[in-house]
Amino acid sequence: MALFDGLKRQLRSVIEWENPSPNALFEQWTDNGDEIKNASKLIVGPGQGCIFVYQGKVQAVYEDEGMVDLKTDNIPFWTTITKFMQFFESEHKVGIYFFRKTVILDQKWGTTSVIKYLDPLYKFPVGLKAFGNYSYRIHEPGNFFVNVVGSQNSFLIDDLRQVIGARLGQPLGDFLATSRFGYVDIDANREEIADGVREKLTALFAGLGFEITDFRIEGTDFDPDTLKRINRIADMTAEAQAAKEVGLDYAKIQQLEALREAARNEGGGAGMGMGLGAGISFGQNIAQAMGGNNAAAADPLEKLAQLKKMLDAELITAEDYAAKKKAILDAF
Structure with a gap:
């Protein structure tokens, strides 16, 4: 049986990459072990190529599709037929590797x-x-x-x-x-x-x-850290733009916001006193922002218009707006 198998290997005459796996990129041809017969036929299919490796070195690369006659002057190995009396085990081995050429x-x-x-x-x-x-x-x-x-x-x-x-x-x-x-x-x-x-x-x-x-x-x-920084910049930019629209600088808006939050603090007696003082300061700062040394805002109509812009930009509350509007109208 071993002799018959050896003879069968020697009679192999066609080498091809049949039905390669869709995931295969490079694959060694092993149908005949690593011995091939001199003058065998190599079939290279569409989108395929073939590499011959002999004694650890690449000796030939075939990239054109079609049939190739393999002869001893193409690749440096001897036909295993000369090893018939040694159970067809040849020390001259060749590795045959098929690969995909397609994109x-x-x-x-x-x-x-x-x-x-x-x-x-x-x-x-x-x-x-x-x-x-x-x-x-x-x-x-x-x-x-x-x-x-x-x-x-x-x-x-x-x-x-x-x-x-x-x-x-x-x-x-x-x-x-x-x-x-x-x-x-x-x-x-x-x-x-x-x-x-x-x-x-x-x-x-x-x-x-x-x-x-x-x-x-x-x-x-x-990443989350980057988004946090970017969102903070976006919020500050939007607030600065809103302040510009009502004729205030961003630092003044931040000051008014801090005073308003302090005025809302109602926790305990000290908090109430702080809130009362902050509330007074807040009202004074709004008055300063809306009037003060700004000659352009001396007209009550302009004051009311700026006050409305501050409300629309959510820089002041509706209660703040109503109180200041009443004060402007009373003064008028």
């Missing part, structure tokens, strides 16, 4: 950790998370085999996804740090950022034998 499309990626860089507008560190998809292809099979596949009998699309995903953070962070895109610019410039990152990835993976043909950013998000 591997729509591979998902996402940052595994927060990418931190200095925001050029706000001048504080921000933490970014991002996700998207990419496509790639093997363009130098020999380099890919030596530098990525190595001694593995098979290498899957999922395996390379892990290799790429682990290396995405640094190029993305480097590009954001040098491109001067801040928090408010990220979403509007996704395409430009993606193109810049793809260039960096192309340089990074060039020596590994494959290239990124397409890289896209589908969405971004920022």
Whole structure:
């Protein structure tokens, strides 16, 4: 039986990658162990390529689809037929590896950790998370085999996804740090950022034998600390704009707000006294803000108009508005 099996191996004449797994990127052909017959036929299907490895070195790469005649002058090994008297066990072994040449499309990626860089507008560190998809292809099979596949009998699309995903953070962070895109610019410039990152990835993976043909950013998000800082800035900006609309500076608005909160403090006798004093001070500050040395606000109509703007901007309460309005009208 062993002799029959050995003869059967020697008669093998057609080598091809039949029905490869959808997840297979590189796979060793093992139908005939690692011995093949001289003058066998190699069939390379559409979107496939084949690598011959002899004594640990890549000796030949076939990338054109079709049928190839394998002869001893194509690859440096002797036919195992000469080993007939040694149970067909030849010391001249050849490894045959098939690989995909097609572009591997729509591979998902996402940052595994927060990418931190200095925001050029706000001048504080921000933490970014991002996700998207990419496509790639093997363009130098020999380099890919030596530098990525190595001694593995098979290498899957999922395996390379892990290799790429682990290396995405640094190029993305480097590009954001040098491109001067801040928090408010990220979403509007996704395409430009993606193109810049793809260039960096192309340089990074060039020596590994494959290239990124397409890289896209589908969405971004920022860490809680960054969002907290940004929201605080947005609130303060909105308040400053509201103060400007009613003719007050932001510092004055903050002072009035603090006095109003103190005036509302009704906890205990001391609190009541503090509230009374703060309430008086609050009224005086409103009067100063609405009148004082501001000649433009001397007209009661202008005072009332500014008072209404403060109410609409929620800088004063309805009670404050009613009391001050009555005071203005009484004075008039």
